[in-house]
Amino acid sequence: MIDYAIKNILRRRIRSLMTISGITVMMTLVIVITGIVSYQVRTMNAHAAAGSGKINVQPMLAGMTYPAGGIDLPESEAAAVLLDTEAYSQPALCARVLFFTLKEPLYPNQPPELILTGIEAGKEESFTGSVAQDVRPAAGVETFTGTTIEQPVIVGEHAADVYEAETGQEINIGTVLDILGQPYTVAGLLDHSADIVVNNAVILPLDQAQDLLGKEGFVSSILLVAADINTDADILQVIETRYPQLNVVTDDTVRRNAQSGIALFEAMVNTISTVAVLCAAFLIMTVTLITVRERTREIGVLRALGASKWTVIGSVIWEIFLLSLAGSLLGGVASGFILAFALQENLFDIVHILTYLPLAILLTLAAGLVPALNISRILPVEALRYE
Amino acid sequence: MKTILKLENVTKKYSLGSTVVHALRGVNIELEKGKYYSIVGPSGSGKSTLLHILGCMDLPSTGEVWINSRPVHCLNETQLTKIRAVELGFIFQSFHLNPILTVLENVSIALQFLGIGKAAAQERAREWLDRVGLDHRLDHYPSELSGGERQRVAIARALVKKPQFVLADEPTGNLDSKTGQEIISLLRKINREAGVTIVQVTHDREIAEMGDEIISFRDGRILQ
Ligand SMILES: Nc1ncnc2c1ncn2[C@@H]1O[C@H](COP(=O)(O)OP(=O)(O)O)[C@@H](O)[C@H]1O
Ligand SMILES: [Mg+2]
Numbered sequence: 001m002i003d004y005a006i007k008n009i010l011r012r013r014i015r016s017l018m019t020i021s022g023i024t025v026m027m028t029l030v031i032v033i034t035g036i037v038s039y040q041v042r043t044m045n046a047h048a049a050a051g052s053g054k055i056n057v058q059p060m061l062a063g064m065t066y067p068a069g070g071i072d073l074p075e076s077e078a079a080a081v082l083l084d085t086e087a088y089s090q091p092a093l094c095a096r097v098l099f100f101t102l103k104e105p106l107y108p109n110q111p112p113e114l115i116l117t118g119i120e121a122g123k124e125e126s127f128t129g130s131v132a133q134d135v136r137p138a139a140g141v142e143t144f145t146g147t148t149i150e151q152p153v154i155v156g157e158h159a160a161d162v163y164e165a166e167t168g169q170e171i172n173i174g175t176v177l178d179i180l181g182q183p184y185t186v187a188g189l190l191d192h193s194a195d196i197v198v199n200n201a202v203i204l205p206l207d208q209a210q211d212l213l214g215k216e217g218f219v220s221s222i223l224l225v226a227a228d229i230n231t232d233a234d235i236l237q238v239i240e241t242r243y244p245q246l247n248v249v250t251d252d253t254v255r256r257n258a259q260s261g262i263a264l265f266e267a268m269v270n271t272i273s274t275v276a277v278l279c280a281a282f283l284i285m286t287v288t289l290i291t292v293r294e295r296t297r298e299i300g301v302l303r304a305l306g307a308s309k310w311t312v313i314g315s316v317i318w319e320i321f322l323l324s325l326a327g328s329l330l331g332g333v334a335s336g337f338i339l340a341f342a343l344q345e346n347l348f349d350i351v352h353i354l355t356y357l358p359l360a361i362l363l364t365l366a367a368g369l370v371p372a373l374n375i376s377r378i379l380p381v382e383a384l385r386y387e
Numbered sequence: 388m389k390t391i392l393k394l395e396n397v398t399k400k401y402s403l404g405s406t407v408v409h410a411l412r413g414v415n416i417e418l419e420k421g422k423y424y425s426i427v428g429p430s431g432s433g434k435s436t437l438l439h440i441l442g443c444m445d446l447p448s449t450g451e452v453w454i455n456s457r458p459v460h461c462l463n464e465t466q467l468t469k470i471r472a473v474e475l476g477f478i479f480q481s482f483h484l485n486p487i488l489t490v491l492e493n494v495s496i497a498l499q500f501l502g503i504g505k506a507a508a509q510e511r512a513r514e515w516l517d518r519v520g521l522d523h524r525l526d527h528y529p530s531e532l533s534g535g536e537r538q539r540v541a542i543a544r545a546l547v548k549k550p551q552f553v554l555a556d557e558p559t560g561n562l563d564s565k566t567g568q569e570i571i572s573l574l575r576k577i578n579r580e581a582g583v584t585i586v587q588v589t590h591d592r593e594i595a596e597m598g599d600e601i602i603s604f605r606d607g608r609i610l611q
Contacts, residue, residue, distance in 0.1 A: 306472020
């Protein structure tokens with residue numbers, strides 16, 4: 001009876017197209033929004049994991065996000081913190097930093113697309129290197145002490161891509177970038193880092209950054225690296241007891257922070273997906289119900305001619321299955337295109353799409369099953385009634 | 388002559404809310420193989436109800452129905468479906484062809500219910516459509532045919548499975564009298580050639596008299 005099902009689909013063209021489009025739209029919606037969330041979770045985890053070992057101390061008012069610019073911390077106070085924690089840290093990897101958002105992030109709960117980072121010359125590694133990963137430059141220098149350029153800048157991997165996309169020219173050592181109206185010469189290009197903040201960074205010497213932003217004598221935060229695992233707690237205690245106006249943000253805080261931020265977003269997405277999936281299920285249910293109702297006579301005739309209940313039910317289920325298969329597949333393709341090309345970031349993840357397809361098909365099939373079973377109540381005499 | 392169909396004291400009641408309609412009030416008949424029967428009677432006298440019971444589409448309220456010495460009144464739904472598929476052919480007043488199927492498919496589908504493959508089914512369907520004079524209409528849809536042509540398709544559909552008997556409920560009811568006569572002549576011819584038993588219900592005296600035997604019906608009973 002599969003050929004009978006196919007004939008029904010082809011002959012009742014408008015109904016079939018409407019049903020398929022409905023399922024396609026809803027599946028696309030579900031896959032695209034859950035795709036964005038799963039991308040968010042992935043990058044968030046990468047972001048949190050990358051910092052490993054870094055302890056960021058910043059003004060209470062800056063909250064718990066890293067990196068946080070905007071709230072100024074007097075340089076002298078930062079120096080005091082460095083001094084007070086010296087016993088528990090690796091002073092060579094500790095530095096004062098100034099952050100400034102040059103370009104906002106594309107999605108909430110992510111670090112900015114471009115982060116202006118001012119750091120003391122010779123201390124760059126406290127920012128670019130982490131305990132987990134030490135980022136080497138792909139080209140040029142990794143520290144300002146090794147350059148004679150007057151207004152030097154070291155550019156993170158992603159930041160370089162952003163500039164290339166904006167200016168349309170290739171970024172190389174020696175290329176002059178316009179940063180807040182001032183010309184800076186690229187002295188170093190960083191290799192890929194697992195830390196998004198480093199990838200997105202545009203690094204200037206601290207004094208030049210302060211100058212550029214008009215923040216002489218101020219920084220945003222202090223980056224500390226503990227001497228060993230056990231001194232983490234000591235650093236925390238020093239800050240807590242002596243600097244009540246400062247906050248300590250570790251990768252753990254970043255992770256928890258991001259998770260709580262994304263939780264609401266995730267809940268919203270789950271709600272929308274559930275509603276969309278239910279809509280698809282109701283659509284199939286309605287279509288099946290109408291199909292069975294409007295074909296009562298036709299089904300009665302089939303039964304009178306000797307078709308068994310299950311033959312007829314089978315043909316209707318084939319019909320629903322093929323409609324939901326077509327709708328779901330089209331939804332998979334459409335969402336794949338949207339995730340891959342239409343959004344600003346490549347969010348395409350084939351595994352994510354493939355896990356949704358059988359789910360969608362099964363669910364819509366289940367939705368059609370109940371009304372399809374109604375067929376067993378149609379008697380062959382229906383064919384002759386009202387003649 | 389061999390009896391292929393027998394009803395004994397068959398009654399049929401329908402409950403419509405609090406009122407009970409007695410559509411059949413004790414019917415006894417024996418139908419012989421190869422004969423052409425016409426059932427006549429006023430509207431509402433129970434002719435269609437009788438045909439449904441003969442056609443294994445409905446069961447009697449009381450009484451017995453025997454087809455080829457098999458007790459139909461004792462069979463279950465699956466067994467009744469099997470009898471309808473194998474041994475019975477139906478012709479309806481309003482044709483009831485499937486609008487999404489072509490003429491050829493409308494006829495061959497009856498064989499597919501018997502588990503016959505599509506190609507073989509279409510081959511046999513073609514033969515029968517040729518016999519009813521529709522070999523030039525195979526790929527048309529029912530909506531493109533005239534009433535008489537549609538009823539011919541229905542005849543081919545009823546007969547393609549080589550049934551024991553064919554039941555026709557007012558087969559000429561939706562046709563003009565000339566076309567109606569042609570259809571009945573065709574049925575009569577098939578009845579003679581194939582030896583298939585035919586039971587038709589009709590309002591029309593002339594058409595009734597084209598059969599071998601007339602059974603008159605009134606108020607759910609046969610008039611002797
Ligand atoms: N499904 C049904 N439910 C209730 N009453 C019915 C049903 N089918 C037939 N009847 C009643 O049974 C009687 C006989 O009907 P029917 O066999 O269709 O008569 P005929 O075909 O001779 O016109 C009528 O009174 C009709 O209203
Ligand atoms: Mg009737």
